[in-house]
Structure formats: C-alpha cells, structure tokens
Amino acid sequence: MDCVFEQLAEKFAGVFKKLRGKGRLTAEEVDEALRDLRLVLLESDVHYRVVKDLIARVRERAVGQEVLESVTPAEMVMKILWEEIRGILGGEAKDLHVPPVTPALFLLVGLQGSGKTTTCGKLGLFLKERHYFPVLTSTDTRRPAAREQLRILASSAGLDFFDLPSAQHPLEVVQAARRYAREKGRDVVLVDTAGRLHVEEELLRELQELTRGEEFHEILLVLDATTGQEAVRVAEGFREWVNPTGIILTKVDTDARGGAVLSIVAQTGWPVKLIGVGEKLNQLEVFHPERMASRILGMGDTLSLIEKIERAITEEERKKLEKQVTREEFTLEDFLEELRRLRRVGSFEDIVNMLPASLRGALSQVDGERNLKRTEAIILSMTREERRNPGIINASRKRRIAQGSGTTVQEVNRLLREFEEIRKLWKKMKKGQALPFAKRKGFFGFGF
Numbered sequence: 001m002d003c004v005f006e007q008l009a010e011k012f013a014g015v016f017k018k019l020r021g022k023g024r025l026t027a028e029e030v031d032e033a034l035r036d037l038r039l040v041l042l043e044s045d046v047h048y049r050v051v052k053d054l055i056a057r058v059r060e061r062a063v064g065q066e067v068l069e070s071v072t073p074a075e076m077v078m079k080i081l082w083e084e085i086r087g088i089l090g091g092e093a094k095d096l097h098v099p100p101v102t103p104a105l106f107l108l109v110g111l112q113g114s115g116k117t118t119t120c121g122k123l124g125l126f127l128k129e130r131h132y133f134p135v136l137t138s139t140d141t142r143r144p145a146a147r148e149q150l151r152i153l154a155s156s157a158g159l160d161f162f163d164l165p166s167a168q169h170p171l172e173v174v175q176a177a178r179r180y181a182r183e184k185g186r187d188v189v190l191v192d193t194a195g196r197l198h199v200e201e202e203l204l205r206e207l208q209e210l211t212r213g214e215e216f217h218e219i220l221l222v223l224d225a226t227t228g229q230e231a232v233r234v235a236e237g238f239r240e241w242v243n244p245t246g247i248i249l250t251k252v253d254t255d256a257r258g259g260a261v262l263s264i265v266a267q268t269g270w271p272v273k274l275i276g277v278g279e280k281l282n283q284l285e286v287f288h289p290e291r292m293a294s295r296i297l298g299m300g301d302t303l304s305l306i307e308k309i310e311r312a313i314t315e316e317e318r319k320k321l322e323k324q325v326t327r328e329e330f331t332l333e334d335f336l337e338e339l340r341r342l343r344r345v346g347s348f349e350d351i352v353n354m355l356p357a358s359l360r361g362a363l364s365q366v367d368g369e370r371n372l373k374r375t376e377a378i379i380l381s382m383t384r385e386e387r388r389n390p391g392i393i394n395a396s397r398k399r400r401i402a403q404g405s406g407t408t409v410q411e412v413n414r415l416l417r418e419f420e421e422i423r424k425l426w427k428k429m430k431k432g433q434a435l436p437f438a439k440r441k442g443f444f445g446f447g448f
Contacts, residue, residue, distance in 0.1 A: 011040040012081075012297050016074035030062045033077060045228040046259035050088070050266045057084050082293050088262055089289035094246060094271040097217050098132065102187035103178060105214060109207055109242060110222035111234060112195035115250035117146065119222050119276060120192040121153030122284035123248070126274070127188055128159060129282075135160040135186040137177040139170030139210065140194040150192050157281050160186060170194075170206060171213045178214075191216075199237035208241045219244045220273065225251045228260045235268045246273035249287070253277045261292070330426040332387040335419060336379045339372055377405040378415050390416055 015036040034055050041051045061080045098104045106123070110116040117138075124134045136154045140146040147163055154161035162177045174191055181189045193210070196203040211219065221244040223231040238244060247268075249261060252275045265272060272287040379387060381404035386393050393401070393416065395409075402409045 011044070012037075012078075015040060016078055027063050030059055030077070034059055034062075037081070041259060041262075044259035045263070047229065047232065047263040047267060050263050053266075054084055054088065054262075078297055082297055085262070085296060086290045086293040088266050089292055090265060090271045090287075091289055093286050093288045094273050096127075096273060097245070098188060099217055103135075103181035104188045104217045105174070105178065105191065106188060106218040106220060107191045107193065107207075107211070107216045108220050108222055108248075109193050109238060109244070110195060111199065111224075112197050114195070114222045114224045115276060116195055116222040117149055117192050118153065118279075118281075119248055119250055119284070120150060120190050121157055121159070122276065122281050123220075123274070124154060124159040124190055125157040125281050126284045127190075128157070132188050133160075133186045134188040134190050135162050135177065135181045135184070136190045136192065137162040137164075137173055138192045139173045140192070141167050141170060141173070142194065146192075146194070153281070160184065162189075170210050174210065174214050199234055204238065204241035207238075211242050218246065220246055220248050221270070222248045222250060223264065225249050225260060225275075229263065231260050232263050232267055235264060235270070239268065244270050246271050248272075248274045248276065248284075250276035253283075330423050332379050332382065332390055332419060333384075335422065336376065336387075339376060343372060374405070374407060374411065375415055378402075378407055378412055381405040390419065 015033055037058070038051055038055050041054070042048060046054075058077070058080050061084075062077055096106075108116055108120050108123070120136060124136050127134045136150055136159055138147040138150045144165070147165075151161045151163065162180045164173045164176050167173045167176070170193065174189070177189050177191070181187070193207060194203065219242055221235060221238055223234060225231070227234070235244075235247070247264065247270050249264070249272050261272065264270075275285055275287045277283045277285055378401060381401045382390075382393070386397065386401075393412075398409050398412045402412050405412075
C-alpha cells in the first residue's frame with residue numbers, strides 16, 4: 001500500500017516540471033508555480049491558513065533568487081519548499097523523555113479506532129529494542145476486552161503486563177502499576193486509556209483527573225493520519241483538558257491524503273514524535289521532520305531505509321560482511337545471502353516507497369517479490385562450484401539450471417548479466433569509488 005504522502009509527492013513533481021530554464025526566477029514564474037502548489041496543498045487536506053502562510057514564505061524567498069549553475073529553478077524552489085515544510089514539521093526529531101529517576105510514566109490518549117491500544121504495544125516493543133524494560137497497563141475499568149487486547153499484545157512482544165481488575169478508578173491502576181514497576185525493576189510504565197467514539201466531556205474529565213493525580217513524563221495523543229482535518233479537531237478537543245507532550249501519528253502507510261500532518265503540527269504546536277507505518281508491532285518509527293519533508297516532495301527517505309537494513313543485520317552477520325569486503329571476489333553465494341537479508345528488511349514495495357521518485361517510478365512496476373524468489377531459485381539450482389565461479393557456466397549448464405529452477409535460459413542469462421554488473425560495482429566500492437555509501441562498507445549497509 002502506498003504511503004500517506006505518495007499522491008502528494010506525485011502532485012508536487014508535476015508542479016516542479018513547469019519550472020524550466022536557468023537564470024533569475026521572475027515573480028511571474030514563481031506566482032504560477034505557487035498557484036499550483038497552493039491547489040496541491042489544499043487538495044491534500046492542508047488547512048487553508050497553513051497553506052497561506054507557507055506559500056507567502058516560499059514566495060518571499062524565491063522571487064529574485066539567483067539560480068545556481070548547478071541547479072534548475074525547480075530544484076531551487078524545491079529546496080526552499082523543503083526547508084519550509086521541515087520547519088512546519090518541527091525542524092528536528094524530538095526524543096521521548098525518559099527521566100533518570102524511574103519508573104517513567106507515559107500516558108496514551110485518543111479516540112477509538114485511532115490505533116491507540118495497538119500503538120501502546122508497538123511503543124513497548126520500540127522501547128524494549130532500545131534497552132528499556134517497559135510494563136504495559138490499561139486504565140479502561142469498564143471494558144475487560146480492552147485490557148485483554150493489551151495483554152495479548154504485550155505477550156506477543158515479550159513485554160510485562162499489569163492488570164488490576166478490582167480497580168474502580170483509572171488512578172488506582174496507574175498507582176498500582178507504578179509500584180509494580182518499581183518492585184520488578186521496570187523503568188517505563190505505558191498507560192493505555194479508555195477510548196471513546198467522540199471527544200466527550202466524560203472521557204476528558206477522567207483524563208484530567210488522571211493527569212492531576214499523577215505526574216506523567218509523556219502524554220502522547222494518538223491520531224489517525226487518515227482522518228485529515230478531523231484529526232486537527234480531535235487534537236483541539238483534547239487541548240482544553242490535557243496538555244499532550246507529543247503526537248503519535250498512526251496509519252501513515254495508507255493511501256489517504258497526506259496534508260493532515262502539516263496542519264496538525266502547525267495548528268497545535270505539538271511535535272509528532274513517532275509514526276506508525278504498518279500493522280506489525282515493529283512498525284513504529286521515530287518521526288524525522290527532514291526525512292518526512294523529503295518524502296512529501298518525492299525525494300525519498302534513504303536514511304530511514306539504511307537504518308532498517310542495519311537493524312536487520314545481526315552482529316555475527318556484520319562481522320561476516322566486514323570479512324567479505326576484504327576479499328577479492330564477490331560470489332553468487334554472497335549475492336544470495338544479501339537477497340535473503342533484503343527480504344528481512346521488509347516487502348519490496350515498502351523498500352521502493354522509500355526511494356526517490358526518480359528511481360521509484362520504474363521499480364514500482366516491477367513484481368519485486370516474484371523476481372527475488374526466481375533469482376533465489378536460479379542460484380540454488382547451481383552447484384557450489386558454479387556459484388563460486390560463474391564463468392564456468394556454459395550453455396549446457398544454463399539449460400540444466402533453467403530446468404532445475406523452473407525458469408528459462410534467457411532468465412538465467414539475465415541474472416548472470418545483472419550479477420556481473422553488481423560485482424563490478426562491488427569492486428569499485430571496495431576501492432572507495434563510485435558512490436558515497438561505499439564508506440558504509442556496502443551499498444545501503446549491504447555487502448555489495
């Protein structure tokens with residue numbers, strides 16, 4: 001499924017195509033582009049006041065701007081727009097506040113359907129992977145099913161869960177959970193609260209009593225990215241009763257209009273700290289404004305892709321990669337290992353969506369999963385000698401490999417040609433040539 005910002009990025013690309021030529025940008029050229037940009041932003045559910053302020057700042061900076069010899073007018077306007085969008089989104093990533101004195105108390109609030117309870121489980125795993133020891137609890141004293149859902153999520157993530165079925169008030173649960181965490185040596189208590197279908201006074205008053213009775217180090221408002229301007233209204237409804245320290249934006253992997261996040265941050269002043277990018281428990285990420293600005297403008301998010309790849313590599317594999325880079329040859333056996341590692345990072349579609357639009361266009365039409373499986377079948381149909389020395393694969397060997405893998409000789413030839421190109425690239429990067437990623441001991445963290 002496309003990212004929530006995919007359609008927005010495509011529309012921006014169409015606007016930038018109109019800015020051609022070199023030299024100084026005239027007011028007429030800028031105004032024409034900004035009219036299109038204004039329409040794109042409004043159609044993408046960005047609040048009109050946010051659009052008005054953003055367009056005014058971009059125009060002020062772009063008119064009369066001397067275009068450098070090395071860039072086009074489109075690139076110059078894109079750079080200005082990227083800087084302004086990054087600023088609206090918060091400028092830089094905001095860390096969760098975990099104090100030295102534990103346990104820290106994190107409160108998650110939001111409406112039913114926003115993904116709040118699932119996000120509580122995701123946040124627990126997120127903290128666990130960063131060497132914290134969280135315990136999860138629910139203050140929904142009216143709905144045992146809600147507490148059971150959180151217990152199941154905690155169990156599947158290998159996390160502690162605390163329940164107090166006899167509690168009559170949410171504050172009782174939080175105080176008991178804090179005592180439990182202290183006794184068990186846990187350093188963060190994640191508190192899931194009761195959700196409602198609408199922002200109603202009963203819910204908000206309960207939350208207000210809770211925040212007055214305990215000092216929470218984070219109050220995180222969970223908002224659904226697919227609800228657009230409604231998410232802004234929900235945020236404003238919570239503002240009157242509790243003061244969130246940040247936002248967790250869910251369902252960012254959907255194909256909804258992508259402008260809501262700009263409106264949410266600009267109008268509330270609260271930072272987006274984390275984003276949910278899928279249904280799996282490990283699909284919660286730090287929100288990086290500069291990377292999100294890049295994705296919105298179709299520039300990709302290769303830094304997040306690199307981080308995903310690096311997390312997928314074990315320490316043993318990392319050491320093996322370092323030895324591999326010092327070897328003279330890169331074999332089909334090495335290539336097969338890299339393909340299997342790539343599949344652990346995520347689906348082919350997820351990876352393509354994080355690439356710049358210039359690369360994504362062609363790759364999005366490719367059946368990546370099928371190609372990866374076919375490549376693996378071809379390599380596994382070779383003998384060990386053939387995998388280590390593909391130069392010996394003659395016509396009869398190709399026919400045997402094709403028959404064994406359920407493919408054609410043409411597909412075997414295509415794989416061998418592609419592998420030869422990868423091997424040439426690997427040799428260049430081994431010498432520190434070709435691409436800046438070479439210093440990472442492998443392209444995007446891989447060994448080739």
